[in-house]
Amino acid sequence: MTNNFEPLIIGFTCNWCSYRAADMAGTGREKYPPNIRLIRMMCSGRLDPMFVMKALSDGADGVMITGCHPGECHYLEQNYKALRRTILLKRTLGQMGVDPERVKLVWASAAEGVYLAKEIGIFVEEIREKGPLDWPSRKNPAISIVEKEEVSV
Amino acid sequence: MKYLFYPGCSMQRSAKPYLDSLKLVEKTLGLESVDVEDWNCCGATEFSSVNRTASHAIVGRNLALAQEQASGTDELVAACSACYLNLSKTDHFMREDADFNALVNDALSAGGLEYEPGSVKVRHSLDIIVNNVGYDAVKEKVTKPLSGLRVGAYYGCMIVRPDVNERFSNPEEPYELEDLLEVLGAEVVDFKMKTQCCSGHMTQISSEVAYDMIKQIVKPAVEEEIDVLVTLCPMCQLNIDAFQNEMNKHFGTNYEVPILYFSQLMGLAFGYTEKELGIGKEFVNVSPALAKIGKTTEEVPTPKKKKKSKSDPSLPMPKMPIHYRGGS
Amino acid sequence: MANSKTPSGKPRIGVYVCHCGTNIAGVVDVEDVANWSAEELKDIGVVLSRDNKFMCSSQGQELIESDIKEFGLNRVVVAACSPHLHEKTFRGACERAGMNPFFCEMASIREQVSWVTKDKKKATEKSKSMVAGAVNRVVYHEALEPIKVPINPTTLIVGGGIAGIQAALEIANTGHEVYLVEREPSIGGHMAQFDKTFPTLDCSACILTPRMSEVGMHPNINLLTWSEVENVDGFVGNFDVTIRKKSRCVIEEDCTGCGICVQKCPITVIDDEFGVGIGTRKAIYTPFDQAIPNYPVLDKENCTYFIKGTCRACEKFCATNAIDFEQQDEIINVTVGNIILATGYDLFDARKMPNYGYGRYPNVFTSMEFERLCNAAGPTNGEIVLRDGVTAPKSVAIVHCVGSRDKNHNNYCSAICCMQSLKFAHIVYERTGAEIHNFYIDIRTTAKNYDEFYQRVLDEGTLFVRGKVAEITDVPQNEAEEGKLIVQAEDTLAGLQRRIPVDMVILSVGLEPKGDSDEVAHQFGISCSSNGWFTEKHPKLDPVSTMTEGIFIAGCATGPKDIPASVSQGSAAAARVISYIEMGELELEPVRxxxxxxxxxxxxxxxxxxxxxxxxxxxxxxxxxxxxxxxxxxxxxxxxxxxxxxxxTGFSNEQILAQIEGLMMDFSVPEVV
The missing domain is CATH 3.30.70.20 (Alpha-Beta Plaits)
Known part of the structure; x- marks a missing residue:
């Protein structure tokens, strides 16, 4: 079944770099799989780990977090905060029984359209390989932390 | 430090003094090497143009043996430049090209062997000595400095080119050998032909071409008043030494430039005798050069840099970094 | 929860799916997307959904306006191109119809779908989910007012090369104040070092120095040379800048620039900065005769007084007592509205290519050394001679692309080297009559009158060898090569190896980003490409702006350029600044x-x-x-x-979470019950 499995991936982008890289991939007609859906934020620092949890719990099979290269953040250093949060988030996911490799952090500058397209392609294949995400709460509704979180928003 | 050693064919015969002296140097420096058991020829320089897969398969066999026999180290050291290059190249090509890797491993499997590219680190003895042992540790062991000896470092081509598998030095301008010789107390000359090809096996194929190439190395050495060329490649040593006389006959010249292995000079500086180091078997007599060791440089006064006079119209030379022996 | 927001007013959303000619419609079934949105997103508040050939056309915009009025829409979603292109356009349409413009949201189904997806069915599905995401999101949008920031009319320009000079004059001439900060003792930059400029062969100093003195005398320009920016705070309209004015040991107010101190200074040292290591200067010096400002700088490292505590010759002879050995650095704080960075370039260090023998063979020169050599104000008074200072070369090799178009060094083309090398060929031909060999990879003479100049140099008899030089050596292989430098290259047109003996070699070294460009970029909050050149906001449509509002870039700091291009960029950056100043205030996205x-x-x-x-x-x-x-x-x-x-604001949790939900609509898998 994994052969015709089409993963759904949510991608978080930074307004200043990776979103523009996506624009540039478009302008350059760089083809990549349609499995990814991008969300624009002002900065990868805006990434609330809850967004990733929400995406994974509601049906995404993988999440790609993108931001400016270290040292190139439009807001000086907020991408480092995204990096830290991603590391922590992956650890948490692991503890929850979710493969942490379903979350991937990619740095892409505004000029790296080709690179971003390539990375998306790679990630889609990685997730396709892993198969559909079996989110823990579906097995045991009692630990549906995220849904509670969601209510509290 | 412990590592696996790949001796190669040359070092069993023509370059036996290289192997003998290297072993003594290793002992002095506390280096522990174990020969790869059941190794075979690296294929030298020609085989790859005859049959690419087979040429890499025979090198792959050595790599596979090293991988198998490696215990407590993943470093495979060769002292012959051709062996070093071939081992590096095969590892590189197998790593870069999955199809080729499969092809080579298929051949190896016939002998019950398998090699995973990148699993052993191929290094040259000079690299080990300057980068793992270090110049300071070498200096500590010097008991008889080579003062008074004008030496030219002659790397040859294969240790630095082609630039595969992260060579340890600059492919255009290696400097490790010069630094090492300086530590040994020798007077190091900027030998501009240091990475020039010695002609390899051209002596056997087209001797005229070979003589021309040998002359291109020997002539500048004479002009720079070099007492002895220092090499790290059995092929280079053989060509410059054994064919110098033929070359002289061919051109009607009478050049006389002896050539030794760097390990032999290290051995001399460490206090070993010429005999222990296999010195004396050369075609070009090295004794006049070695007789200079210990003599002060007064005999060959080096011109002191004069302060530029006001009437000197010349323009200043560029300031150079430490590892580039510019000027003259 | 107290912070959860209910949509302000019952949403009445209009969805507009753009064909963009065939750009979107060629891949995405736009009609299907529009119909689907009307049907499936009804519950969320979609009142109408249309597809249109060109939403950005005035007809498309009018459609939105009339729909807002007719159907009482209070939210608009446009599925078209990237918001970076047309968000402003559609917000404007909404505003004209009396809606708060921030109730407009875009889905980028061109850049993110039609242009990057092959499979038409999947492209349509992805477009639907992106529209759903945008519709979900726009529900939570709020009425916002753009933030207005006043623009301080003073401008900071960093770098006093020709680009910075041009920008400073343009702005100052409109009556606005400029601070021009230059690291070196004088403005002028690299152009001041050149002898001639291509292809007109104008004397570089003759055309540059009038501009320099104009800067020096301009009432609206505060010139701070021998100074560096230490810190930058704030944002567009209101930057607080700290500048360190380094000690010159000369009291500027008292110095007349007479030059007696320079004349009397007993210490002569090699000038590694302006003189690129082949000229000399005194320990108290101005880099060149026409320096602006013309008061000197004391080089403490080489000054006898600072080394031994005696001498003070300069002080003794100064008629106005302008020498002050105790002078300290001065910290200057200024507030500016906009900043232009024109920080220029460095030259490729030829010592990184030891096979070309620079530093080993005396008669291998870099292009900048040669510029100084043939400059009448240079160390040989313009005479083209070998490093011995007397012998004229009989044959000269000029090597193009040194450090450029080379995967071991810089992979880019340095843009100016071909013309520079041709200029050198002409100068050598004109002044020495020597035989000239140019070694090139490709000749790139693309600007006005450049190729004509190439033809002229060809007609003058300069020889061209197409091939990258492998090695430069002084080891001869035959008699003809004795005592010469031998240039070895593969002649790719003739298909053979050439060894050409010459007396002199000129290495046309490439241009590199300033060594500290990364730190400067960080200091000003802009970004650099992986090569180290400053990144433009848009490489084509906004080449002098950066992603940071109020910070502009000009000249070679953004990449290799010739003089006309640098001057144009200086003017362009100035024009951008002047328009901000004239606007008086700037509207910013109310994302806070x-x-x-x-x-x-x-x-x-x-x-x-x-x-x-x-x-x-x-x-x-x-x-x-x-x-x-x-x-x-x-x-x-x-x-x-x-x-x-x-x-x-603008990117709230509600908005993003709602968007995620919308995007998750997956059409390939049947609904799981």
Whole structure:
């Protein structure tokens, strides 16, 4: 079944770099799989780990977090905060029984359209390989932390 | 430090003094090497143009043996430049090209062997000595400095080119050998032909071409008043030494430039005798050069840099970094 | 929860799916997307959904306007191109119809779908989910007012080369004040070092120095040479800049620039800066005769007084007592509205290519050394001679692309080297009659009158060898090569190896970003490409702006350029600044964070996260507050707040979570019950 499995991936982008890289991939007609859906934020620092949890719990099979290269953040250093949060988030996911490799952090500058397209392609294949995400709460509704979180928003 | 050693064919015969002296140097420096058991020829320089897969398969066999026999180290050291290059190249090509890797491993499997590219680190003895042992540790062991000896470092081509598998030095301008010789107390000359090809096996194929190439190395050495060329490649040593006389006959010249292995000079500086180091078997007599060791440089006064006079119209030379022996 | 927001007013959403000619419609079934949205997103509040050939056309915009009025729409979603292209357009349409423009949202189904997807069915599905995401999101949009910031009319220009000079004059001539900061003792930059400029062969100094003195005398230009920017705070309209004015040991107000101190100084040293190591200067010096400003700088490292405590010759002879050995660095604080960075370039260090023998063979010169050599104000008074200072070369090799178009060094073309090398060929031909060989990879003479100049040099008899030089050596192989430098190259047109003996070699070294470009970029909050050149906001449509509002770039700091291009960029950057100054104030995206005081627990987690120090802890109330004037809207604190007490306008949790939900609509898998 994994052969015709089409993963759904949510991608978080930074307004200043990776979103523009996506624009540039478009302008350059760089083809990549349609499995990814991008969300624009002002900065990868805006990434609330809850967004990733929400995406994974509601049906995404993988999440790609993108931001400016270290040292190139439009807001000086907020991408480092995204990096830290991603590391922590992956650890948490692991503890929850979710493969942490379903979350991937990619740095892409505004000029790296080709690179971003390539990375998306790679990630889609990685997730396709892993198969559909079996989110823990579906097995045991009692630990549906995220849904509670969601209510509290 | 412990590592696996790949001796190669040359070092069993023509370059036996290289192997003998290297072993003594290793002992002095506390280096522990174990020969790869059941190794075979690296294929030298020609085989790859005859049959690419087979040429890499025979090198792959050595790599596979090293991988198998490696215990407590993943470093495979060769002292012959051709062996070093071939081992590096095969590892590189197998790593870069999955199809080729499969092809080579298929051949190896016939002998019950398998090699995973990148699993052993191929290094040259000079690299080990300057980068793992270090110049300071070498200096500590010097008991008889080579003062008074004008030496030219002659790397040859294969240790630095082609630039595969992260060579340890600059492919255009290696400097490790010069630094090492300086530590040994020798007077190091900027030998501009240091990475020039010695002609390899051209002596056997087209001797005229070979003589021309040998002359291109020997002539500048004479002009720079070099007492002895220092090499790290059995092929280079053989060509410059054994064919110098033929070359002289061919051109009607009478050049006389002896050539030794760097390990032999290290051995001399460490206090070993010429005999222990296999010195004396050369075609070009090295004794006049070695007789200079210990003599002060007064005999060959080096011109002191004069302060530029006001009437000197010349323009200043560029300031150079430490590892580039510019000027003259 | 108290912070959860209900949509303001019952949403009445209009969805517009653009064909963009065939750009979108060629891949995405736009009609299907529009129909689907009308049907499936009805419950969320979609009142109508249309597809249109060109939404950005005036007809498309009018459609939105009339729909808003006719159907009482209070939200608009446009599925078209990237918001970076047309968000402004559609917000404008909404505003004209009396709607708050921030109730408009875009889905980029061109850049993110039709242009990057092969499979038409999947492209249509992805478009639908992106429209759903946008519709979901727009429900939570709020009426916002753009932030207006006043623009301080003073401008800072960093770098006094020709690009900076041009920008400074353009702005100053409109009556606005400019601070021009230059690191070296004089303005003029690299252009002041050149002898001639291509292809006109104008004397570089003759055309540059009038501009320099204009800068020096301009009442609106505050010239700060031998100075560097130390710190930059603030944002567009209002930057606080700290400048360090290094000690010259010369009191500028008293110095007349007579030059007696330079004349009397007994110490001569090699001039590594302006003289690129082949000229000399005194320990107290001006880099060149026409320096602006013309008061000198004392080089403490080489000054006998600073080394031994005696001498003071300069002080003794100075008629106006302008020498002050005790002079300290001065810190100057200025407030400016805009900044132009024209920080220039460095030259490739030829010593990185030892096979070309620079530094080993005396008669291998770099292009800049040769510029100084043939410059009448240079060390040989313009005479082209070998390094011995007397012998004229009979044959000269000029090597193109040294360090450029080379995967071992810089992979880019340095743009100016071909013309520079041709210029050298002409100068050598004209002044020495020597035989000239140019070694090139490709000849690139693309600008006005450049190729004509190439033809002229060909006609003059310069020889051209197409091939990258492998090696330059002085080891001869035959008699003809004795005593010469031999240039070895593969002649790729003739298909053979050439060894050409010459007397002199000129290495046309490439251009590189300034060694500290990374730090400068960081200091000013802009970005560099991986090569180290400053990144433009848009490489074609906005080449002198950066992603940071109020910071502009000009000249070679953005990449290799010739003089006309640098001057044009200086003017262009100035024009951008002048338009900001004339506008008086600038509207910024109202993307800001704010704290809901009742929810803030005072945990201070957010306090250290802000790079702009906009977050302040109020001790009295034990809560955190955000200074909206300092906040730049990155949202890091919003994401960090464990209590959810920080709200980010424009990118709120509700908006993003709703968008995620919309995007998750998956059409390939049947609904799981």
């Amino acid at each position: 964070a704010s704290v809901i005081e009742e929810i803030c627990s005072g945990c201070k987690i957010c306090n250290d996260l802000c790079p702009y120090n906009a977050i302040i802890f109020i001790e009295d109330k034990q809560v955190t507050e955000i200074n909206e004037a300092l906040c730049q809207g990155c949202g890091t604190c919003v994401a960090a707040c464990p209590a959810g007490a920080i709200v980010g």
